[in-house]
Amino acid sequence: MPWSVLSAADPTPEQQQPVTFDEAAQKATNAASWVEQNWSTWLSVGLRILLIVVIAAVLRTVIRRSLTKLIARMNRSAQAVEGTPLGGLLVNAERRRQRSEAIGSVLRSVASFLILGTAALMVLGALNINLAPLLASAGVAGVALGFGARNLVTDFLSGVFMILEDQYGVGDNIDAGVASGEVIEVGLRVTKLRGDNGEIWYVRNGEIKRIGNLSQGWATAGIDVQVRPTEDLDRVRAVIVETAAVLAKDEPWNELLWGPVEVLGLDSVLLDSMVVRVSAKTMPGKALGVERELRWRIKQAFDRAGIRIVGGPAALGDETASADPTAGMAAPSALASPTSPQSLAASPIPPPATNLNK
Secondary structure, eight states: OHHHHHHHHSOOOOOOOOOOHHHHHHHHHHHHHHHHHHHHHHHHHHHHHHHHHHHHHHHHHHHHHHHHHHHHHHHHHHHHHHTSTTHHHHOOHHHHHHHHHHHHHHHHHHHHHHHHHHHHHHHHHHTTOOOHHHHHHHHHHHHHHHHHTHHHHHHHHHHHHHHHTTOOOTTOEEEOSSOEEEEEEEOSSEEEEEOTTSOEEEEEGGGOOOOEESSSSOEEEEEEEEEOTTSOHHHHHHHHHHHHHHHHHSTTHHHHBOSOOEEEEEEEEOSSOEEEEEEEEEOTTOHHHHHHHHHHHHHHHHHHHTOOBTTOOOOTTOOOOOOOTTTTSOOOOGGGSTTSHHHHHHSOOOOOOOOSOO
16 A cells, blocks of 8 residues: 555656657658758769869879979079080079979978868858858958068068078078078978078078078179389289289189270379289189189289389398488487586585685
């Protein structure tokens, strides 16, 4: 009896009614009808997504391979010219290789980003996903990333424009303001320079405000020849021109000189010297070597011709000025005269006379 009372008092969940065959058949019919109504849409969406992915993959592969072949062709043409006489004047194979590789890397990355990004947006659009919130979030995230990594973006963009404009390359001597030296590596973010003392400078591309390239175009070798003011200027000019003509015919100076050595004339005339200015157009970066060789040969030619340079030894036939006979004499002294105030002041005081009468 108590058990029956408790059982009657406790609420029991409603017992599920067994599903009949007709109800199960009705549910299956409804599911099949729903699938029949939507399978064409699913198939079209799936085929559209598959087509987008296939086209994006094929397009990305074709573009990347085309860029790679173009860069390889540029490198082969540079290597073919490197062994010719024009190789050292017109083409730097390593510089061109690094420049083409950097440009190719940028182009491949940009192409992949554009193709894959466009394909992803098209796939989301095919799935009827609203892209407006996603694009707005991406814009906000891009702005925040731009503010946080503005230095990195500045360095990257500066490196891209430096490479595209060919402002400098491997092997060039440049003055970048913050550092100067020979370029040993050009990157999209950092440029490596080797200084005059062998140190390596890592310069961020965004910090380079101005660039002075000492290896593009041509260079000027200029020297100053100082001679005595008594020398014959026509003879000096003739000796310099003859020496420069011999230099222009010798190896390897005939390739380094891009123009005749010119005697520009007198740069200055002083009481004890005259300065003759000599200039020549040379291969970029070779002006210092040409200046040293030209000084060496001009000095030897002057010695053979008997032309005296400033500070050089006097010739044997020169007349020497007679020595001044008063050069070894001392200056007159005021103490030499016994009546001068200085002599009277320096003379000893005589003792007082004594009175002998006392």
